Amino acid sequence: MKLPSFFIAHGSPLLALEDNEYTRFLERLGQELEAPRGIVVFSAHWDSPEQLLTIDEKHETQHDFYGFPEEMYTLTYPAPGDPALTKRISELFKGNNLSHQPVLGRGLDHGVWVILKKMFPKADIPVVALSVDSLRSPKEQYNIGRMLAPLRDEGILLIGSGGLVHNLRMLNESDQPEEWALEFDAWIAKGLESWDVPSLFAYEKKAPHVRDAVPSYGREHFAPLFYAMGTADGSRKAERIFQAYQYGTLSLNCWKLD
Template identity: 55%
Template sequence: MTLPALFVAHGSPALALEDTKYTRFLHRLGKSLPTPSAIAIFSAHWDDAEQLFTTRDDLNEGSLKTLHDFYGFPEALYQIKYPAADAPVVEESIGSLFRLGNLPYRKVSNRGLDHGAWIVLRAMYPEGNIPVIELSIDSKRSPAEQYQIGQMLQSLREQNVLILGSGGTVHNLRKLEQGSEPASWATEFDTWIAEQLASWRLPSLYHYEKNAPHALSAVPTYAQEHLAPLFYAMGTADEERKAYRLFQDYAYSSLSLSCWQFGGEPIYLPED
């Protein structure tokens, strides 16, 4: 079975404690997808010049640690565990595909899942019964290079592996507000992104910082890692080049909560 790839916004860590339109959407999304044999997730919160991915942690009995890589949130958030199992068969496939693409990589056994990964996965698959591999991103690479790394993993989707990119199209913590209406600059950037994705305009997307309205506000230099997972996920659907926006909303006026599907037919989601 060939699964689609997804780009999913992980928002604020507080998302793990919330009951909102977005968290309910993520739960419905997990139920609406065919059950994957494993999940491979690129997270904005693992940014490294090396290509890394998780492997078995014998000290944690084969499950991946839950990393609470944030501060200043309610204590209940730090008590949440999401002990997903590792996926050794998929690890081998990823390693083989990276070698085929001449991409050096390294497995990391003691890292676990950061909040960019487990918050999304817990909302989609609360039982935590699907094996997971987390992969690093490199925000210093060009979007074209990030897309090409995603291309290397296209065949995983044919092995019933769900590939996710977790980040955010608009992620500027210095511009968050308590307003109920989305900021116009944020919606204008997301509208531009949506137009490019729907038409798969790679040259335009690769140079979003020059082409998109309000690009520096939406993707500030200190947070470019949050847009990067979109290109990794998108690259895994290069042979199909179909994109569908499944959800769009905002928190704190400008924190984009979007979900994009790449490849396959549009996922049918029951109403909230």
């Protein structure tokens, strides 16, 4: 069973409580996918210069946010870990000479559990979380994802969780998207659909409105796209299967990479 990979926007942590078009899409997506043997998530909320990965047998739930309704802090996603899958990932990294370190007891951050709680609410599928390095070049990020491509043939679902337009300092009260956000997403979509890797790797110089869409303090949310793309390097097919916006400048999108 070969599974597709995905880039999934995790938006606001409030998605865990909300019932809207995007949360219903995530629920359907989880139901429509063949049940994976395990799930591997590159999370924007684990930014590290060294490649890290969880090795827990059972995960705690991180509430790594503040200022939200009290109910948010009672939500849990007690998915099991999979030390054997962690070992398999470590072998793939080692075979490609990538320095990495398993981490015990970290738990799942909201970049991981918010989307999985919608997609797989039973929390019964093993999860391994991986860090990203927002300071690596897009090519390096892509190549790390490519190291894990064999897992797709082993029943493992690979996800990059972040946000393509993610500027929390420019949010507004309307869900009507700003024109510059639409233009940036359209430029990214064109590059993905044609798998124009050279242009996408140079997005910081070529993409319109890039300083607004991917501010210097928020690059970690864009990085998971390249990790996810790398996992699909063999086929190089991308399809946007959902697009919406919250607060005018928070892009909620899902790209299927198959």
